[in-house]
Amino acid sequence: MSERFDTVDIIRVKRDRGTLSPEQIDWTIDAYTRGVIADEQMAALNMAILLNGMNREEISRWTAAMIASGERMDFSSLGKPTSDKHSTGGVGDKITLPLAPLVAVFGVAVPQLSGRGLGHTGGTLDKLEAIPGWRAALSNDEMMAQLADVGAVICAAGAGLAPADKKLYALRDVTATVEAIPLIASSIMSKKIAEGTGSLVLDVKVGSGAFMKNVDDARELAQTMVTLGKDAGVNTVAFLTNMSTPLGLTAGNAIEVQESVEVLAGGGPSDVVELTVALAKEMLAAAGQPDADPAAALKDGRAMDVWRRMISAQGGDPDAELPVAKESETIVASADGVLTKLDALSVGVAAWRLGAGRARKEDAVQAGAGVRLHAKPGDTVKAGQPLMTLLTDTQEKFERAKEALEGAAVVSPQAAGIPPLIIDRIG
Ligand code: URA
Numbered sequence: 176m177s178e179r180f181d182t183v184d185i186i187r188v189k190r191d192r193g194t195l196s197p198e199q200i201d202w203t204i205d206a207y208t209r210g211v212i213a214d215e216q217m218a219a220l221n222m223a224i225l226l227n228g229m230n231r232e233e234i235s236r237w238t239a240a241m242i243a244s245g246e247r248m249d250f251s252s253l254g255k256p257t258s259d260k261h262s263t264g265g266v267g268d269k270i271t272l273p274l275a276p277l278v279a280v281f282g283v284a285v286p287q288l289s290g291r292g293l294g295h296t297g298g299t300l301d302k303l304e305a306i307p308g309w310r311a312a313l314s315n316d317e318m319m320a321q322l323a324d325v326g327a328v329i330c331a332a333g334a335g336l337a338p339a340d341k342k343l344y345a346l347r348d349v350t351a352t353v354e355a356i357p358l359i360a361s362s363i364m365s366k367k368i369a370e371g372t373g374s375l376v377l378d379v380k381v382g383s384g385a386f387m388k389n390v391d392d393a394r395e396l397a398q399t400m401v402t403l404g405k406d407a408g409v410n411t412v413a414f415l416t417n418m419s420t421p422l423g424l425t426a427g428n429a430i431e432v433q434e435s436v437e438v439l440a441g442g443g444p445s446d447v448v449e450l451t452v453a454l455a456k457e458m459l460a461a462a463g464q465p466d467a468d469p470a471a472a473l474k475d476g477r478a479m480d481v482w483r484r485m486i487s488a489q490g491g492d493p494d495a496e497l498p499v500a501k502e503s504e505t506i507v508a509s510a511d512g513v514l515t516k517l518d519a520l521s522v523g524v525a526a527w528r529l530g531a532g533r534a535r536k537e538d539a540v541q542a543g544a545g546v547r548l549h550a551k552p553g554d555t556v557k558a559g560q561p562l563m564t565l566l567t568d569t570q571e572k573f574e575r576a577k578e579a580l581e582g583a584a585v586v587s588p589q590a591a592g593i594p595p596l597i598i599d600r601i602g
Pocket of ligand 1: 263264344353358359360362363
């Protein structure tokens with residue numbers, strides 16, 4: 176079959192800061208999915224997009240073409256509103272775990288398609304797989320049945336949803352082209368629009384542990400995604416939230432599940448509770464319930480009830496003991512003072528090197544590995560007091576994890592201002 180366009184011409188357009196036509200974009204995504212465009216050509220095009228950008232029309236068409244590469248799900252037969260949340264990824268970001276059951280308490284269905292961790296940011300599926308018996312892969316029918324019965328499901332996206340993105344994302348990951356706003360926005364929004372959620376709340380992370388290192392870039396990414404969502408009929412809002420320090424007191428798999436269960440039991444670290452409640456309020460408002468009180472549903476056990484049913488429905492035992500790492504080492508404060516910095520990226524890399532994350536898609540993760548924090552920025556500490564505990568099954572992993580943490584924690588004689596967790600709301 177003769178092809179409509181020549182790939183080299185298309186790369187040249189973007190290399191020379193030109194604009195791709197809608198037909199060129201449709202063909203590019205389709206031809207790459209069919210294997211007509213080679214990985215090295217797509218890598219060159221991605222790099223040209225990263226360096227030279229895309230205009231609004233190009234991003235919108237690129238997203239639509241990625242949606243069209245696969246199936247679209249439809250939850251309209253459920254007879255209840257649907258709402259979803261997506262985070263751009265961070266360190267210690269376990270918010271999906273308490274959030275999905277919490278929102279379902281109010282009769283809003285939460286179809287949460289999640290991913291695995293790659294690099295220093297953790298993956299929701301890896302965390303939940305620390306629960307003995309829990310299963311990430313569900314068929315579309317199983318997902319629908321669980322949404323109708325329990326109201327919340329966290330599972331892997333099926334192979335049929337935005338297959339172009341699966342190929343593109345794997346390529347971007349190994350060609351240093353993840354951090355391009357048009358590519359991130361189209362990747363996330365193609366999956367969310369194809370999933371068919373009625374409303375969507377985006378948590379766009381800003382800081383050392385996030386893809387977006389400064390507020391201006393994060394704002395542009397958030398605005399781009401909100402526009403794409405609204406144009407597709409999905410009621411979309413975005414929060415910009417701080418990722419310069421880890422969320423909560425844990426970064427890993429089993430230890431993040433444990434912390435999420437504490438939040439569902441009405442306790443847990445204040446930053447995790449604050450963000451969970453803020454995102455739940457926004458999801459419920461977007462689904463037509465502006466007066467719902469999610470904080471009360473965490474305190475009185477209603478969210479915990481849905482969590483237990485959600486885990487059981489996917490084969491997990493909510494009462495099972497979680498795996499514990501075989502080895503641990505503690506890092507202590509070097510002086511008396513106030514902890515003024517605890518760097519998210521360093522903690523994320525340390526947790527990853529301890530075995531909580533994977534370097535390649537096919538690697539296994541250690542359920543018990545990670546970093547447990549004993550202090551957060553703003554806390555007063557004494558010399559010799561434990562700052563963090565490193566956890567792994569593999570003794571040899573401590574050395575490189577400790578290297579990642581050099582300079583990560585700063586103890587100062589005087590307190591410094593703590594930036595707010597929620598920086599802005601765009602909607
Ligand atoms: N998450 C995604 O799904 N895609 C990206 O490009 C970045 C984060």
